[in-house]
Amino acid sequence: MPRDETSGPKRTSAERRRSRRYTAEFLSGMALVVLLLLLPSEPLLARAPQELRVLWAVLPLVPLLWSAAAVVRHLRRVDELQRRMVVDALAWGFGAAMMAAIGAALIRSAGVAVGDVEWAVFLTGMLGFAAAATIGSARASR
C-alpha cells in the first residue's frame, strides 16, 4: 500500500504550471541561440564589413539574455526552498567556471598552449550548476 505522502501527485498544479512556463521561456531562448549559431552565415557575411560580422557574432547574446531572464523570473516564482537550491546551484556553477578559468590561466602561465578554452569554461560552469541542482533536489526529496 502506498504511503500517504506519495499517494498524492508528485507535483502540485501550481508547480507544474510554473515548471511549464519556465521550460517554455528558457528553452525558446536557448533554441534561438542554437539556431543562430548553426545558421550558415559565412556566405552572407563573407564580404560584409567587420562591424556587421561582429554584430552577427554577438547576436546569440540577445536570446541568451532572454534565457537568463527566464531563470530570474523562475527564481521569483518558486518557493523559498527551491529558490535556495537554485541560488546554491548557481553559486556552484559560478565557482566551477571560475576554477576552470583560473586553472586554464595557470596552465598557460606555465608555457603550455591551452587553446580556446572559453567554451570549456562555459561548459564547466553549466555542468557545475546542473550537478549541484540535481544533488540539491535529490537531497530535498529524500
Place this chain on the structure above:
Amino acid sequence: MRNRLRELREQLGWSQAALAERLDVSRQTVNALETGRYDPSLPLAFRIAGCFALPIERIFTPDEHDAPPSGGRR
C-alpha cells in the same frame, strides 16, 4: 528544528501534495520540512501554523542540533 508537520498532516488525511497546495509551496518543500532537512522562514512557519490553526510553538520546537544564529553547523 523539530516539527510535527507529518503527524498533523496525517491526522487530517492530507497528502504532501495537498498540504503543498494549501501552503502554496512545492511538494518537495513539504517533504524537506517533514524530514527536518529544511527549516522554514518565519512567514512560511506562520502560514503552516495558520493552516493547522495552531500556534507556531505547538508545531515547531527547538533542537540541540539547530545551527547557531551566527550561522555554521552545530
